[in-house]
Amino acid sequence: MTISGKNLVAGEWTGKVEGGFTAFDANTGEALLQSYADATEAEINEAIVSANEAFKTFGTLAPAQRAQFLRTIGEQIVALGDELVEIATTETGLPAMRIQGERGRTVGQLNLFADLLDSGEYEGVIDLADPQREPLPKPDTRLGYIPLGVVGVFAASNFPLAFSTAGGDTASALAAGCPVVMKAHAAHPGTAELVAQAILKAIEICQLPKGVFSLLQGKNYAIASQIVTHPLVKAVGFTGSERVGLILQQQINERPEPIPFYGELGSLNPQMIMANKVAQDGEVLAQGLVASLMMGQGQFCTSPGVWAIVEDDNYAAFEAAAAKAICEQPAGVMLTPKMAEGYIATVEAWKNSGATIVAKGKAADVAHHASAYLFSADLATFKNTDLLREEVFGSTALIVRCKDAAEQQEFISYIKGQLTGAIHAVEADLDATRQIAQLLVHKVGRLIYNQMPTGVEVCASMNHGGPFPASTDLRTTSVGSKAITRFQRPICYQNMPEELLPSLLK
Structure with a gap:
């Protein structure tokens, strides 16, 4: 596949590559030939606005449709073949076996969420009415979960696949019904673009709105600020340094509408x-x-x-x-x-x-x-x-x-x-x-x-988070099936006619 160096904005590859930034061959330390465009303010806004428009449709999809989309992304990532492994090893210096394993984990995460959506893992709670209860009748109440909206995700430097373009934050946000605007990491932009091509192909196969996923490249720090402060962004997933994470957290706190910031900022692992x-x-x-x-x-x-x-x-x-x-x-x-x-x-x-x-x-x-x-x-x-x-x-x-x-x-x-x-x-x-x-x-x-800390099992019982600064919300995990709850909120339906209830609560 051809690397364009451009941004993926609502299904279109855009941006000025000439004069942009380059990645490095991690093995030689030399700059690579391909240039990449810094996303402009207009492109960032278009990506977020398009994602918000796509949310009107994507956020109401049946779980089975979201599951099929996740599986299709995984299939398209596998279809990238050796080219994905080659460019990732060049950009990161990580060995091919490590990248192959990380690709498997990435696809596995997507399939995990798909399986749980299909099995009804994320169904709500139904408390039926009791009109005979004394002294007051009990109403019919049903607790469900709805997606938050547009999610901004920041790729990690050290996991070019599993914590990046189609990694855990993206997979869990899409599983929840949230469109994603991804900020690629400048250390592995070619890897990010190839995976974005796979996601775009999955969008086309599943006939979803193109704004469901956008990829923004760039080294300009203003890109991050614009994402986290945009009024249509409703949550952010971040993996990076404590210094940068705290800057983003402060900007989010100063928004007229504060939003959840799920940051993983560092750990000594005693x-x-x-x-x-x-x-x-x-x-x-x-x-x-x-x-x-x-x-x-x-x-x-x-x-x-x-x-x-x-x-x-x-x-x-x-x-x-x-x-x-x-x-x-x-x-x-x-x-x-x-x-x-x-x-x-x-x-x-x-x-x-x-x-x-x-x-x-x-x-x-x-x-x-x-x-x-x-x-x-x-x-x-x-x-x-x-x-x-x-x-x-x-x-x-x-x-x-x-x-x-x-x-x-x-x-x-x-x-x-x-x-x-x-x-x-x-x-x-x-x-x-x-x-x-x-x-x-x-x-x-x-x-x-009596085991080493390196290695995180992707499963229902895993918790990958912790008290600050390990993560900015100690109640959540970025790995495992519970990661989806970061990008949903509870909603209680009381005395609603069945015609107005979501399918999982009928």
Whole structure:
């Protein structure tokens, strides 16, 4: 398929490509030849207005029709074949196997929502009338859910498929009946356009209004501001940095009509390492933590960034095993040169933060590659150093050395909200683990036992969210079947004639 470099606005490819921005070959660090248009104010407005017009039809479609649309998107993504894998690996530096797996997950998410729509998973609640009830008759009340309207979605840098153009936010919004205006990530615009072509094809096959989906390219920060402040946009899904997320949140709060902002803004994913686990399996655990850290060169939102451990007689062997594993890691490709620069600058700041370098991975040969690092600090240093309590987007982790189990519990009080937290323990640790779990559960969206945090299962019981800044609404998830509820609102119908009820409540 041909990459145009243009924006998809209500079924038409528009925009001035000449003089636009380019993506980078993540493997070589060189700019790619294809230029991409920055979406204009007029194009953004047209995309949102067209989406709002499409909502009048799309928002009332039967669940079976929405399900067919989602499945058709998945089929068209698969039909893109190797070209999608090739351009995604070029733009991100991620290996082909990772992209293939992410494509499968993306299609799986679409099919998950389709299956749940077909099975009636999202049906409402019916309380029939009771005219004989004393002292007052009970009316007929039926609780259903209706879509919010136009949803603005921002693609993630680190998941070019599963959290981007047709990723979880888009899939759940479309499943809810909401048209989507997607802001593509400038790190992988070609990947975004190919997936948008697949969505457009699905729109045509299913004979839906063209405004159901639009794709906006660009590096201009004004694009994001216009999306989140447009009066016809009724919700926003965002995955990105805490700094940008808070800017968008502030702009949304200043709207005459505030709207839901579902932002995923970062996570340290603390690893609570219990004493008897270290004594029994310390070296193996250290190697496993390093392997988890290195997935995606540390650019996973669930990367294990901070490890709290008691500095007892077994600690030295654990640290040595972790250091050895880090030293063996080759320097790796970051998603973009800018991200590599940011990672390197953060690591340099950590070197002057009071933390100690435990180990460094192999040196980078080129500027856009980054070396792995492992630091350590005592609890007092961690408590008093803001920088060490912030997410590092890359392959660096911090060991926090605690004097005893009481300090491990104290450590939890110093961390912000997290997507995940893991406890590594054996049966002999259970008494101490119980107290750790009781504290940690209030800081995380997913509590894990003896497994690594990297990897998110797409299923009904998954929660991918957590207290701020892990997400801006701790009651919601961006992964799994409950993600659809972010883009719906409850509506109660009282004493309505059946002819005026939605089909699911009849």
